[in-house]
Amino acid sequence: MTGIDLVVLDMAGTTVADDGLVERAFTSAIGSVGVRVEDERYQGMLDHVRATMGQSKITVFRTLLDGDENTAQRANSAFETAYAELVAQGHCAPIPGAEDAIRALRGAGVLVAFSTGFARPTQQAILTALGWRDLADLAITPAEAGRGRPYPDMVLAALLRLGLADVRRVAVAGDTPSDVLTGLRAGASVVAGVLTGAGDRVSLAEAGATHVLDSVRELPSVVLG
Structure with missing residues (x-):
């Protein structure tokens, strides 16, 4: 010992x-608050998610959404739902x-x-x-x-x-x-x-x-x- x-x-x-589940759930979540993949903000947001892997997801969304607490909470809830659905599907x-x-x-x-x-x-x-x-x-x-x-x-x-x-x-x-x-x-x-x-x-x-x-x-x- x-x-x-x-x-x-x-x-x-x-x-x-x-296996990419965090990024897939993030894409779904950020889309739920109006940032689509084709949005010019999307790639920079995804880069930030990659750079902050392991950190609390609500904290990440607060940073990405400029401290807008209501929108960050909505995105975080959507992230958790999307990730749980991927888990339920066997991923x-x-x-x-x-x-x-x-x-x-x-x-x-x-x-x-x-x-x-x-x-x-x-x-x-x-x-x-x-x-x-x-x-x-x-x-x-x-x-x-x-x-x-x-x-x-x-x-x-x-x-x-x-x-x-x-x-x-x-x-x-x-x-x-x-x-x-x-x-x-x-x-x-x-x-x-x-x-x-x-x-x-x-x-x-x-x-x-x-x-x-x-x-x-x-x-x-x-x-x-």
Whole structure:
């Protein structure tokens, strides 16, 4: 053991395959508030979505829509609906080896928490579709923690809710620079970037990842030694 009591895992791109679902749901959502694909604003908005992968979706929509709270909330609701529909249609699959990695960690006595930039209903829809409702010890969202990535709130909230005391005994894993920054700001001693999602080796390393892994399936060897 390396002294890790808790592993906080991102979902889309880290433990759950994204396969473009976020971009498809975004296109539907932004269209619902009047920005179509042919609109000159669309490509810049899509670029921002790509650059902020992993962050709270409502925060992203607030930025894109110039702080118009009502419109941002409408877009966010449309995003969550569109993503949930894609999940219900079967467009949801685990990253190969993710479930085995989580079971290995928990089998060794390490607690595991899922974190996400999605709202609670979407997170639960994904976990239900994969049969993962009981796979981890906790599933947490930005709304429950206070703020989403790149703030440390979800990691710290998971630590508190699971009754742990030392942030140095936490590992965080995710596929974006925002995931890495979240882990560093929370004080985790292991902050792993994975290459199965939006981030690449350079961007994850430059963000400060302590480890850059091909997949979350490699995480138990880091955490358990």
